[in-house]
Amino acid sequence: MHRIGLIVADNFQVLALSTLSVFEFANLVVGEAFYQPTVYSGRGGPVRSSSGVSIDSVALSDEVVVDTWLVAGVLMPASQPASGETINFLQTTARQARRIAGVCTGAFVLAQAGLLENKRATTHWAHAQSLKTLHPSIRLDEDRIFIIDEAIWTSAGMTAALDMALGMVEKDLGETIARDVAHRLVMNQRRAGGQTQHSQMLALAPRSDRLQRALEYARNNLNKSLTVEILADAVHLSARQLSRLFRTETGKSPAKAIEGLRLEAARLMIEQSRLSLDVIARESGFRDRRHMREVFVRGYGVPPQSLRSGR
Known part of the structure; x- marks a missing residue:
């Protein structure tokens, strides 16, 4: 015992x-x-x-x-x-x-x-x-x-x-x-020790319904092209209006906010699946595995494979 x-x-x-x-x-x-x-x-x-x-x-x-x-x-x-x-x-x-x-x-x-x-x-x-x-x-x-x-x-x-x-x-x-x-225990996910304490959606803290919908659309379509025009069309705004909304409510450009969502999605897939890093990079919307690594190091200070090797 x-x-x-x-x-x-x-x-x-x-x-x-x-x-x-x-x-x-x-x-x-x-x-x-x-x-x-x-x-x-x-x-x-x-x-x-x-x-x-x-x-x-x-x-x-x-x-x-x-x-x-x-x-x-x-x-x-x-x-x-x-x-x-x-x-x-x-x-x-x-x-x-x-x-x-x-x-x-x-x-x-x-x-x-x-x-x-x-x-x-x-x-x-x-x-x-x-x-x-x-x-x-x-x-x-x-x-x-x-x-x-x-x-x-x-x-x-x-x-x-x-x-x-x-x-x-x-x-x-x-x-x-x-x-x-x-x-x-009905836990939504099992988080590995290397995971950050902060959630991207919480950190972005969107207040308006349209920005929340734009971010939800992005999170559900990370493996697709997500230009500001595509996001704006999804929530029936002009690209200029949506860009202004992002800056006002999150302090980030649409591109930076989407990058954060891609990074979080990739991290969760690395921690919770056995998919290859090439597949994870593609599914989370990065250009390729090298691009994902660059963003990982910039965002978390460690390469993506370090999360998997620590399990």
């Missing part, structure tokens, strides 16, 4: 508890209690979340034996350092575990314990700069969903912790089990 320990503290973000559902459903998929999750805290007893919901916990002690530690984050991590009991436990007993993970801003707790010294790590994008300032030795990548550096795992904010937990299930039980767990 693989024991999972989730460490919480007062004002913890309640969504961290959802990571335990990943392991619960993994047990259902494999048909046995492979994982045994337990909630811990420095002193034990009830712990109040930032939303006001309390949960009972077991006190940390030297006798506790756990395979995987998950450390939950709090809403204001820079102003709420972890307790002495928790830090001491992480620096001593927890180091014997197979892996230790920071959930969202739980990375601040790992950093406080010295576990992220010269390690690659990530955290919620809104707190990344603060973590970098407090702990400059961390090799922080603030745009990744989750990062694994030897036995240390860290995730981005909120729902990214589900992706990290699924990554653990995949390491333990294989890709097929992890996919089945994601399906049972």
Whole structure:
């Protein structure tokens, strides 16, 4: 049996508890209690979340034996350092575990314990700069969903912790089990650690119905030519009107916005399929594989094949 320990503290973000559902459903998929999750805290007893919901916990002690530690984050991590009991436990007993993970801003707790010294790590994008300032030795990548550096795992904010937990299930039980767990949790997609924290559609934030329709048309037809004239015709505007709308609402030209959608589509296909890079380049609308690579390096700082090799 693989024991999972989730460490919480007062004002913890309640969504961290959802990571335990990943392991619960993994047990259902494999048909046995492979994982045994337990909630811990420095002193034990009830712990109040930032939303006001309390949960009972077991006190940390030297006798506790756990395979995987998950450390939950709090809403204001820079102003709420972890307790002495928790830090001491992480620096001593927890180091014997197979892996230790920071959930969202739980990375601040790992950093406080010295576990992220010269390690690659990530955290919620809104707190990344603060973590970098407090702990400059961390090799922080603030745009990744989750990062694994030897036995240390860290995730981005909120729902990214589900992706990290699924990554653990995949390491333990294989890709097929992890996919089945994601399906049972009704997750829209399984995101690999190399994926960015930001969605292109959210980043573009179209306000008008016509621009939203133009972007939806583009996203559904990425493998076709998408000139501004074609997009404008699809939403019954002139090319000039649509270009002005793009600039006003997104700050981007139609060409740049479409490039971002192509890049995101290509990344998802690389992460979720076994299609060749040539096919992916064609399906996402790039001129060829070399063009896709150029845009990937410019947008993500890594070539497309690096996402596939990390799986």
